[in-house]
Amino acid sequence: MSDLFSHQGEINRRALAPLADRLRPRSLEEFVGQEEILGPGRLLRRAIHADRVGNLILHGPPGVGKTTLARIIASSTRAHFTSLNAVLAGVKDLRVEVEAARQRLERHGLRTLLFIDEVHRFNVAQQDALLPWVENGTVTLIGATTENPFFEVNKALVSRSRLFRLQPLEPRDLRVLLERALADGERGYGGRPVELTSEAADHLLDVAGGDARSLLNALELAVESSSADASGVIRIDLEIAEQSIQQRAVLYDKQGDAHFDTISAFIKSLRGSDPDAALFWLARMVEAGENPRFIFRRMLISAGEDIGLADPQAIVVVEACAAAFERVGLPEGLYPLAQAAVYLAGAEKSNSLLGFFDALRSVRATNRQEVPSHLRDANRDGAAFGDGVGYRYPHAYAEHWVAQTYLPAALQGEVFWLPGHLGWEGALQGRLQRRRAAQLAAAAESTADSGPLLSSGPDDAELERWLQRQAAAEGERLDQLRQRFWQGTGWQRQDRTLILAARSLLWALDPLESCPEGGVVISVDSAADQERLQAQSQLLDSLRSPRLLLLDPTRPGSLSEALEPGERFEWLVGRSPFQGLAPEQWQRLLEELVRLASPGAQWRLLLSGPLLGPAGALAERLARPGVTKAGQDDRTLPELLRRVSLEEGAWLTAQPTPAELKGALESMNWQVEQESWQESLTLELSETAYQRWFSPGAAYRIRLETVLNPVEIATVEAGFRGQLRGPLPQRLLHHRLIAHRR
Known part of the structure; x- marks a missing residue:
């Protein structure tokens, strides 16, 4: 009788059930949608037909068939099917079902398929209680949830289950x-x-x-x-x-996937400069009741991460709109909320501030991070250890900038911030790249930093004053030399430039920037120079990268072989490009270069040479008042330096004279203009320079041996050793040659 009443009750329940429940599909053939996982030949469909479903967790939005699919699996399996709703069930109900499943398995060998709807509603204790029985196979779990199971379901349960994500129906x-x-x-x-x-x-x-x-x-x-x-x-x-059905239901859980997915779509729309999509996702969040303060926080992050210095006002606008929202509240506060979103979507974009994280990685990875001596605090022990000595005060120079190094020695040449092409930082890009190139050129064309002082001696006030007066920024000096070299140039956008024997990119900056439709070819004399210039050229991301060719100056034809057939140049330039070549070598190279000149080509050559050799510079230094001469024989050293300096004039002539070059060009029908000037500067007597001059087999030492005996050479060597890290005066003579075809 009870079964009769139960059967009649089930009939009545079905008759009164909502339409959606009555129409639930009862087989895979009736199931609609989810073709990606249930279509013919798909994994889940094959598993259902083979009755080898295993533990499943089905997740997706409401009304897409999670519960229906679980019932279809139950009707297709030879296992016993039972179900719980996590909203209503507790640990006691779970234990009852598990115990029944254990008995069925032991007595009849019948598996139990346990369906738990809204499985994410189980708390941690309930999920932990279920785990052992799922693990030992007493029950096969099918869970259904609208939440992301990776966040809302026990990780151990997730790892033992196959997950299927059901999509909204088409x-x-x-x-x-x-x-x-x-x-x-x-x-x-x-x-x-x-x-x-x-x-x-x-x-x-x-x-x-x-x-x-x-x-x-x-x-x-x-x-x-x-x-x-x-x-x-x-x-x-x-x-x-x-x-x-008057209003579409907005699926949005502030702690679930919809929350994170929607804010992700909003931020990506801002990043992608799509104001329409940004307003749509913003409206969806507002309609779902998202806290506007959360949205403003994310927009502040976007203003720094995705816009940054392309538009420094972006973060100001968002902050002002957030303050306005706090003052006026809802609903009028929606105006500043939308204003901030539209501004960010319309702003120029840049993620150059990510360079900070590159700097963080370098801090963690670089062993030596000592502050360079000239950047250290000179107010405490600077007098004893040279801290702060050589620092150049930028406001004392043109444009309030001077090319000195600021990174630790191990990180010289590192670039952490690469400005974008747009907005505020886009306008800064060209100037920054020129300055970086000037710094790199200074490092390449001047003596290297020999490190901080590690010991202290008696004060030398006069020497310190001399250093402060004479120390000049090598980078700024070279940059001014570059400007004078290119003065009066009339660039054409399509001009092609050949730069000879370059040791830095400094001389290529102007043609690279002024001739975007032309091209720049740089010849180098050594593989080391080629490698260094390749590394430097990576910094010039807004300029067309030059072609670097390794040229053997003794084989002038090797340059033509490396070029494209018929390639010619409107500009042939170089600073002392024939240094160290014998007369017949530079003459053959010059003839080859003339053949590469276009009809309207122009030569620009800068010949720079020192007027003082090492001995002459040291003699001038020792003659200055107040310079310490401790440990030196004052009677013999000046005389030895004078004798050597008389010979150094011939030693320093390692390139053709301006007159020789001018005569050679004029003989090939070129009209040549010449300008000459002197430059005074100060060079540091570094350990590197000392070894280059006096180590066994060094060219300078070999020449000394033609003038002095071993005892006298030892005296001169001791004189240089006593002045290590001191400044050596130097005077350079520059000649600029400009040549046009007649």
């Missing part, structure tokens, strides 16, 4: 369900005269938003609340449909 799938509901006489409205206009159907499909339950509930409300007309037909038009 309009075509919803239409199938709608037509089925109208045609099914047993579970739907097939036995009743219901007519649905196409406009009403389209509205229901559109507003349902991929939720089958929402669609069928709206249809049920429309049919059950509408009266038949005179002919007995229930007609559902657009007006009734709109009343039945």
Whole structure:
């Protein structure tokens, strides 16, 4: 009798069940949608047919078939099916089901498939209680959740389950369900005269938003609340449909996937400069009740991460809009909220501030991070250890900048901030790159830093004053030399430039920037120079990179072989490009270069040479008042230096004279103009320079041996050793040659 009443109760329940529940598909053939996982040949479909489903967690938005799919699996399996709803069940209910499953397995060998709806609602203790029985196979779990299981479900349960993500239903799938509901006489409205206009159907499909339950509930409300007309037909038009489902449900859980996915779409729309998409995702968050303060916080991050210095005002605008929102509140506060979003979407973009994280990685990876001596605090022990000595005060120089190094020695040449091409930092880019190139050129063309002082001696006030007066920034000096070298140039955008025997990119900056449609070729004399210039050229990201060619000056034809056939140049330039070549060598090279000149070509050559050799410079230094001469034989050293300096004039002539070059060019029908000037500077007597001059086999030492005996050479060597790290005066003579075809 009880079974009879139970059966009748089930019949009554089904008759009174909502339309969405009555129309649940009962087999895979009836199931609609989710073709990606349930289509023919798909993994889950094969597993269901083979009754080898295993532990499953189905997650996705409401109304896409999670519970329905679990019931279909239950009807297709030879296992016993039982279900719990995590909202209503507790640990006690779970233990009852597990115990029953254990007995079925032990007594009858029957597996149990346990379906837990809203499994994410189980707390940690409940999920932990379930884990051992899932692990030993007492129950096979099928969980359904609207939340991301990676965040809301026990990680151990997730690791033992196969996850399937169900997507919102497509309009075509919803239409199938709608037509089925109208045609099914047993579970739907097939036995009743219901007519649905196409406009009403389209509205229901559109507003349902991929939720089958929402669609069928709206249809049920429309049919059950509408009266038949005179002919007995229930007609559902657009007006009734709109009343039945007036507003699309916004799927949005502030702690779940919808929250993170939507804010991600919003930020990516700002980054992608799409104000329309940004406003849409912003409206979705506002409509779902997202806290505007959270949105403002994310926009402040975006202003720094995605816009940065392309538009420094972006962060100011967002901060001002956030303050305005706090003052006016909702709903008027939506105006500054939208204003901030549209401003960020429309602003120029740059992520150059990510360079800070490159700097962080270098801090963690670089062993030696000592502050360079000239940057150290000179107020404490600077007098004893030279801290702060050599620092150049930028405000004392033109444009309030001077090319001195600021990074530790181990990081020289590192670049952490690469400005973008747009907005505020875009305008800064060219100037910054020129300055970086000047610093690198100074490092390449001047003596290297020999490190901080590690010991202290008696004060030498006069020497300190001399250093402060004479120390000049090598980078600024070379940059001024570059400007004078290119003075009066009339560039054409398509000009091609050949730069000879370059040791830095400094001389290439002007043609690289002024001739974007032409090209720059740089010849180098050594593989080391080629490697260094390749590294430097990576910094010139806004300029067309030059071509670097390794040229053997003794084989002038090797240059033509490396060039494209017929390639010619409007500019042939170089600073002392024939240094160290014998007369017949530089003459053959000059002839080869003339053949590479275009009809309207121009030569620009800068010949620079020292007027003082090492001995002459040291003699001038020792003659200055107040310079310490401790440990030196004052009677013999000056005389030895004078004798050597008389010979150094011939030693220093390692390139053709301006007159020789001018004569050679004029003989090849070129008209040559010459300008000459002197430059005074100070060079540090470094350990590197000392070894280059006096180590066994050094060219300078070999020449000394032609003038002095070993004892005298030892005296001169001791004199240089006693002045290590001291400044040596130097005077350079520059000649600029400009040549045009006659």
